[in-house]
Amino acid sequence: xxxxxxxxxxxxxxxxxxxxxxxxxxxxxxxxxxxxxxxxxxxxxxxxxxxxxxxxxxxxxxxxxxxxxxxxxxxxxxxxxxxxxxxxxxxxxxxxxxxxxxxxxxxxxxxxxxxxxxxxxxxxxxxxxxxxxxxxxxxxxxxxxxxxxxxxxxxxxxx
Numbered sequence: 001x002x003x004x005x006x007x008x009x010x011x012x013x014x015x016x017x018x019x020x021x022x023x024x025x026x027x028x029x030x031x032x033x034x035x036x037x038x039x040x041x042x043x044x045x046x047x048x049x050x051x052x053x054x055x056x057x058x059x060x061x062x063x064x065x066x067x068x069x070x071x072x073x074x075x076x077x078x079x080x081x082x083x084x085x086x087x088x089x090x091x092x093x094x095x096x097x098x099x100x101x102x103x104x105x106x107x108x109x110x111x112x113x114x115x116x117x118x119x120x121x122x123x124x125x126x127x128x129x130x131x132x133x134x135x136x137x138x139x140x141x142x143x144x145x146x147x148x149x150x151x152x153x154x155x156x157x158x159x
Contacts, residue, residue: 053143063075066120068113071087071089073086074088081149081151082152083127086147126150127149128150131147
């Protein structure tokens with residue numbers, strides 16, 4: 001991004017757009033998911049099993065839509081759309097930002113399973129895939145998961 005003119009040896013920052021200003025001033029605080037994400041980020045280093053690990057182990061119940069040797073698909077317990085399910089790898093990966101080249105096949109598999117499950121759920125008019133990453137991404141469970149949301153018109157921008 002281009003910077004403004006140089007004055008006294010320092011480049012001036014471009015003016016903050018009204019959109020950016022609005023995003024900064026309205027972010028956080030009131031949102032329950034943001035609060036959960038901030039707590040989860042603080043607990044991430046604890047190494048405790050996540051709720052998703054417990055679902056994989058069947059020690060916590062879930063409405064399972066699909067399962068294979070690599071992943072599990074289940075309905076979100078707090079749906080944000082008429083159809084809202086999660087696709088998770090069975091191998092725990094805390095965040096999408098922690099993946100490497102060795103995860104390429106698994107990540108592709110998760111996407112294909114998401115698409116096939118969306119089709120099976122009748123989402124013929126489209127749907128949204130969401131991956132939250134870290135505290136600022138509002139990730140509330142530190143086990144990689146794809147949200148698939150559909151059954152209604154999604155708004156834009158999403159955040």
